[in-house]
Amino acid sequence: MALKTSPILDQFGRPIQREILTEEIAGPRVGSVRSPISGYPADGLNPIRLANILRAADAYDPLRFFELAEQIEERDLHYAGVLGTRKRQVSQLDVTVDPADDTADAKAHAAWVEGVLKRDTLQDELFDMLDAIGKGISITEILWDTSEGDWAVKKLAWRDPRWFRFDRNDGETPLLLGDYNADGVGTVPITSSGETPLAPFKFITTVIRAKSGLPIRSGLSRLVAWAWMFKAFTQRDWTIFSQTFGQPVRVGKYPAGTTQGDKDTLFTAVANIAGDCAAIIPATMEIEFIESKNVGPGSDLYQKRCDWLDQQVSKAVLGQTATTDAIAGGHAVGQEHRQVQEDIERADAKALSAILNRDLVRPGIDLQFGAQKAYPRLRIGRSEDTDVRLTVESATKLVPMGLKVKKTYFNELLGIPVPEDGEELLTAPAQAPSFGGFGGFDGDPPRAAPSLNAALRMQEVHDPVAALADQAERLCGAGADAIINEIRTVVERSTSLHQIQEELRKLKPGIAERNLAGLMRMARVVANLTGRAQIPDA
Incomplete structure (x- = not known):
């Protein structure tokens, strides 16, 4: 333009x-x-x-x-x-x-x-x-x-x-x-x-x-300037303290009648021994090292003050201290401070x-x-975290009830670009034929079920006995799921393995078990009929 x-x-x-x-x-x-x-x-x-x-x-x-x-x-x-x-x-x-x-x-x-x-x-x-x-x-x-x-x-x-x-x-x-x-x-x-x-x-x-x-x-x-200045004072005093008491005081002793030249030799040795860690003196002279008894506690005081000032700076800059300073509190406190x-x-x-x-x-x-x-x-900014699974499940349930959702919304949610006209598209696998009359429990709508034998189903799609065998698998699966959910509830509310054992012993056969037992009997009948159907006519 x-x-x-x-x-x-x-x-x-x-x-x-x-x-x-x-x-x-x-x-x-x-x-x-x-x-x-x-x-x-x-x-x-x-x-x-x-x-x-x-x-x-x-x-x-x-x-x-x-x-x-x-x-x-x-x-x-x-x-x-x-x-x-x-x-x-x-x-x-x-x-x-x-x-x-x-x-x-x-x-x-x-x-x-x-x-x-x-x-x-x-x-x-x-x-x-x-x-x-x-x-x-x-x-x-x-x-x-x-x-x-x-x-x-x-x-x-x-x-x-x-x-x-x-x-x-x-x-x-x-x-x-x-x-x-x-x-x-x-x-x-x-x-x-x-x-x-x-x-x-x-x-x-x-x-x-x-x-x-x-x-x-x-x-x-402007907020940090005062804390920085006081910290600088503390660091300066800490340095002086360390230089003064961080290493032992050297005291040289000489006997009476020592000449000035010998005194100068002793003083030079005492002055240089800290930096050079070596010196020579006459045998009649002695150097004594005197250590301070409060070096540790005194040094800790300076460190604590510097650390405390650093924590105040962390609060001013980041609003918290857990992500920058070693403080007690564990993972939960760290997560809260991170927020x-x-x-x-x-x-x-x-x-x-x-x-x-x-x-x-x-x-x-x-x-x-x-x-x-x-x-x-x-x-x-960061992209808002979205629970993709929850969104998809919610749309699956709410769209049949009238919820309106743009087709491109889920492309954006999943990061999948919208295909151009004429592009080759992925398609869903062929669905098995559904035979009405076999719904789930408690009012579940009829739905297609996985087959026990895909090859047999393809050959016998018009055989009602084969269709019944397909439905039997789904019906039994629902009863098994009900029992698993009952056991899962026990495990989730228990706090120990012993409690789980006790709770399981208290369980009594309920509707889930009775449904599964009835379905197992139905499955046996279906299996019997299916087997008989496969016997060639004499």
């Missing part, structure tokens, strides 16, 4: 700028306000500095907060692990597209979106968008491609959140630092503080909140789906096909 030339407005009524849609306008530039070089506010962090960083972020200066969030993710292995797990869970989910309706145009729109999703880099791009889980917001620049005459997505480029600020009027509208053009020529109005509004149809703004509030205050990094993690996964997937529908699907359809009344819907 040819490129559209009619004016297109975004959701805020702003006209798009076609000349910049295919250009990279928000990338880093050395020497500009969007520098790739980052600061390190976590170095020497203390409660006062952390509080000042958070207050500055609230006052529209989030630079050091974004740098701190990056450092926390780099330095805390546990936080990086659980946060990466949460992001990868969603980025690896299936992505499907639903047409707006059943018209040919709607299906063509959905096919265009599906073409965008087939790119090999999509999973990594979704992972980068989910950086908003930690930082509260993530900005992705769309690089459009029109080289083949149609609109297509060339790249979804993650942009460092340090290059963005928030509108001072609402605290949540992102603004790009500096201008779009490297030569400084303005393309859109720039704010008094040197920021530029995001161009329509050019950016995907991902906001995923850990709590309600402005984006800068709703990311997990909590899946709830968070679904929430993230739905939030990201809505964002992509707003910032990628609709702009792409408008550029390629023009503005529409309805747009295809992109969905991220």
